[in-house]
Amino acid sequence: MSVACGRLGGVRKIHVIGIGAGDPDQLTLQAVKALRSTDVFFVLDKGEVKSDLVRLRRDILDAHVPAGTYRVVAARDPERDRSAGGSAYSPAVGDWRSARADIYQRMIAEELGEDESGAFLVWGDPALYDSTLGILKEVLERGAVAFAYDVVPGISSVSALVARHRTGLNRVARPVQITTGRRLAEGFPDGVDDVVVMLDAHQTFLRYADQDLDIYWGAYIGTPDEILASGPIAEAAPRIERLRAEARERKGWIMDTYLLRRRKPEES
Secondary structure, eight states: OOOOOSOOTTSOEEEEEEOBTSOGGGOOHHHHHHHHTOSEEEEEEOOGGGHHHHHHHHHHHHHHSOTTSOEEEEEEOOOOOTTOOGGGHHHHHHHHHHHHHHHHHHHHHHHSOTTOEEEEEESBOTTSSOOHHHHHHHHHHHTSSOOEEEEEOOOOHHHHHHHHTTOOSSOTTOOEEEEEHHHHTTOOOTTOSEEEEESOTTOGGGGGTTSSEEEEEEESTTSTTOEEEEEEHHHHHHHHHHHHHHHHHHHSOOOEEEEEEEOOGGGO
């Protein structure tokens, strides 16, 4: 099945649009064009604590799409079992994604006309640690509703992080690895000196505070609440732990990303 999304008569169209890390100025021209060709924007509401995530999406629409040319359809995001660990983790994520697929399927079938275009606005880049593409594939495989879709890449929190710290992701002739806090807890990857960590709810970097590493950390990157910190991990880790706790207390949630960089002998 082709997923290329043009103006096909009688076929629902879906744009999956990467909207960057939060700054409306980080949208690409391709993303703006896709926004302006959209009739219906689908938004999942994560509740009062994270209501500013919905507001940021609306700010992006206000900044780039003429008023009155679109409508927004919102639904409550299903709760995910975040207590599941070990062998139960993947099944719990699968159940949550299927619950989201139920919602996506209903919204597309009931709220999007056959000659209309809908869009899901994805933080960062849809191809990097985001479930939207997999969920849409599941909806299509169920066969209850048909649509074509395309994907507009966005500026990820990873790209925004290193730009804000004025550094690169990797060094000459050396690889870089992107992983999660859950994986980092199993050990620093072999053969890699530069590791980007996402989705770390447990501050796994603290386990490495005695190692010869630099850390480049950022929270709420690209938003007015952005916080940045960097330096040798032994010095920076306690400061980041404090900043993170204060931010979480203030906002009720936190999204952060960091780069761990092994120092060369001459840098130690």
